[in-house]
Every structure is written in structure tokens, then in C-alpha cells.
Amino acid sequence: MLELRNVSAGYETGLVLRNVSLTVPKASVVALLGANGAGKTTLLRVASGQLSPVSGQVRLGGEDMTGKRSEKLARRGVCHVPEGRGIFPSLTVADNIRLQAPPGVDRRKALKQAIQAFPRLGERLEQRAGTMSGGEQQMLALARAYVCEPQVVLLDEVSMGLAPKIVDEIFVYLRQLASTGISLLVVEQYVARALELADYVYILDRGRLTYVGEPSEISEEAIAHSYLGGLAS
């Protein structure tokens, strides 16, 4: 349903992704792994329309969406939970949730959905988001995935910097989300957990895909090589 076809993309400093093709099928979880700087965040930015590729295509449900703005992709069901959470720390939890709801989605309903998914947020609606714990802030960021009524959610290192117990909780939410038939594209530093969740794995090494397959087929050597390869460069 979400497809990147032969995508090359980067910044004024140079190309980052080179001829990358990746598919997130309906109702599946895809894990995107790779060393720091491999281009994972850049790939998610292309997939959500924040960055236009230099060449190649972004397709959604078979339709060419290349160069379309992120708002348009969001309206079509692409929900991006960015690295660094993307929440507004000085606003209340309730206002953050209302802002997460894209145009056309009822804000009261959004609030209800978020609280249903994360009861802890319901207890803190009037608290400023920036004063919550890291785990609670991450839950607020993840609430976006419930509020936006997405078809596919792009998750950029959502367990970053959190205590193992909270990471466990976050993975329970991701599993729940996936079980509702929503597709996930997950960039994750916890490789073992990502592999447990995923139906398909892609490994990116310095902007090129070096592995595509199912988690059961991947060797630890292949993973280690891609990470060490990236670090050694």
C-alpha cells in the first residue's frame, strides 16, 4: 500500500538515499534497521512527504504521490510519529491531542480515542506536555497514531531514551496498533524487539538497501555487519 520505488533523496549537502525501493504492504509491520546516519529518518521523511525525492516515486494505494505535500499524505492516512516526538511542550496534553487531529477529524472524538488508547493521558489532560515524564510524552506522541485514523504509521525511534519497562509498554501499544490492521514502518534501535514485531525487515547501509526479507531469514552477522559497517565509515 505504501511504496517507495527507486527513490534517491538527500539535502543540499548531498544525496543520502540511493535507489531505494521499499514496500509496506497492507496490515503488515516493516522494520527499517541501520547504523546511525544510514538514512532511516530521511527515508521516513520521503515517505511522509516532508522531503521530495530527487528521483523515484512515492506511491500510496497504487497512486503516485511523489512531490505531494505532507498534509495531503496525512489526509490520505500516512501518519508520521517523528524522532524527538514532535509534541508541543508548552501546550497542555489536551491541546496537543486536538492539534494532532488532522483537518476533517472531529477533535472531541480524537480526544476520546487518545484517552481510550492511553488512559494515563486522560488523567493528565490539563498538564503541560513538557512537564510529563519521557514515557508519558512518548505516549502523547504515539496518540497521534490513534487520532489520525491512519492506514500506515511511520515510527521514528519511539523507544529512544526510555527505561526498559516503558519500552515494553510502548511495544505493547505498537502490537495493538498493528493488530487493528494498520500498517507500521518502524525505525528502531532495539533490533531484537523490532524483529519480533516485524513481518519484513529492510537494512539500510549508507543510503543503500543491503537486505530485504523476513525476520526469520536474517542472520545476526548481516545485522552486525550493517551496523559495524556504518560505524566504521
Ligand SMILES: Nc1ncnc2c1ncn2[C@@H]1O[C@H](COP(=O)(O)OP(=O)(O)OP(=O)(O)O)[C@@H](O)[C@H]1O
Ligand atoms: N536537514 C539535513 N540537512 C543536511 N543533511 C542532513 C539533514 N538531515 C540529515 N542529514 C544527513 O543525512 C544523513 C542521514 O541522516 P538520517 O537522519 O536520515 O540518518 P538515520 O539513519 O536516521 O540516523 P540516526 O539513526 O542517527 O537517526 C546523515 O549524514 C545526516 O547528517
